[in-house]
Amino acid sequence: MLLHRALLTRAFTAICPLFTNINKFQTFTRESSTRLAFRVPVQGARAGFPETYVARTARTFAMATHGGVDLEAYGKAKSGSGSPSKERGDCPFSQRIYIELEEKKLPYVSTYIEEGDNKPDWFMKKNPSGLMPVLRDGDEWIQDSDKIAEHLEKKYPEVLLATPQELKKVGANIFQAFTNYLKSKNADDPSKEELLKELAALDEHLKTKGPYIAGKNPTDSDYALIPKLHHMRVALAHYMNFKIPADLTALHKYIELLESRPSFQKTNSPDEMIIQGWQKKFSLPDRVVE
Numbered sequence: 616m617l618l619h620r621a622l623l624t625r626a627f628t629a630i631c632p633l634f635t636n637i638n639k640f641q642t643f644t645r646e647s648s649t650r651l652a653f654r655v656p657v658q659g660a661r662a663g664f665p666e667t668y669v670a671r672t673a674r675t676f677a678m679a680t681h682g683g684v685d686l687e688a689y690g691k692a693k694s695g696s697g698s699p700s701k702e703r704g705d706c707p708f709s710q711r712i713y714i715e716l717e718e719k720k721l722p723y724v725s726t727y728i729e730e731g732d733n734k735p736d737w738f739m740k741k742n743p744s745g746l747m748p749v750l751r752d753g754d755e756w757i758q759d760s761d762k763i764a765e766h767l768e769k770k771y772p773e774v775l776l777a778t779p780q781e782l783k784k785v786g787a788n789i790f791q792a793f794t795n796y797l798k799s800k801n802a803d804d805p806s807k808e809e810l811l812k813e814l815a816a817l818d819e820h821l822k823t824k825g826p827y828i829a830g831k832n833p834t835d836s837d838y839a840l841i842p843k844l845h846h847m848r849v850a851l852a853h854y855m856n857f858k859i860p861a862d863l864t865a866l867h868k869y870i871e872l873l874e875s876r877p878s879f880q881k882t883n884s885p886d887e888m889i890i891q892g893w894q895k896k897f898s899l900p901d902r903v904v905e
């Protein structure tokens with residue numbers, strides 16, 4: 616009897632680590648196959664294999680380890696890194712989609728394409744507008760961040776992110792107000808008051824209905840807005856010496872909550888890249904206000 620118990624205990628302690636390692640093994644397989652699905656077609660094409668054949672084989676392998684999910688999200692590439700690239704650029708619309716893929720815990724491949732007129736022909740064929748983000752889901756290509764978010768919500772409803780219709784306009788004017796102010800290249804431009812008004816309106820909403828736009832949990836509107844607020848904070852602090860007023864406390868808390876999420880951290884771009892991106896877009900001087 617004692618011997619039985621000793622044997623059982625030994626068998627149990629030997630098996631236990633296996634269970635914890637299965638999880639690690641699955642994560643490892645998922646991540647490796649995601650890397651392969653990107654690298655194999657590129658390297659295979661360089662070695663002279665037909666791209667479509669190698670890509671299809673690599674994707675079949677990736678799908679087998681991803682439970683049939685075959686998603687590739689195209690975002691803006693780091694300037695000068697080429698197309699396709701593995702180096703992320705500074706696009707807030709693309710970041711929304713990467714955040715949502717993370718929040719939905721979907722396996723996906725990230726591919727980046729440089730802004731401008733030198734996009735590859737195969738990419739322009741699939742995405743004639745040339746804008747990022749674009750999502751490839753199997754053989755289907757979906758353009759525009761709003762449409763991609765809708766598609767992900769419909770097709771992968773295990774984690775739901777949709778914002779209730781009546782709240783979709785909350786915070787929606789901030790990005791336009793921010794870009795109007797930045798491109799004025801004038802720290803005292805009247806567009807600054809417009810931006811402050813929009814920020815105060817969001818703060819008021821969050822104070823009464825928050826901490827997120829739809830209440831207790833973050834939804835699509837928050838994931839769309841946080842990359843834009845981040846660009847606004849970084850670019851305006853640098854060029855205009857502008858800070859969000861300290862008394863907008865609910866807004867400060869909101870930014871802190873969302874920016875500390877792993878999905879944001881993992882998909883974010885360095886401040887320097889954001890600053891240079893806006894300089895190029897609006898031909899800004901090194902600083903508007905010293």
Ligand SMILES: N[C@@H](CCC(=O)N[C@@H](CS)C(=O)NCC(=O)O)C(=O)O
Pocket residue numbers: 691705706707708709729730731732745746747748758759760761
């Ligand atoms: N309305 C689009 C806007 C996307 C957009 O403006 N993307 C920019 C990068 S942030 C882009 O792809 N630009 C490429 C180019 O201009 O060549 C969306 O929401 O997806």
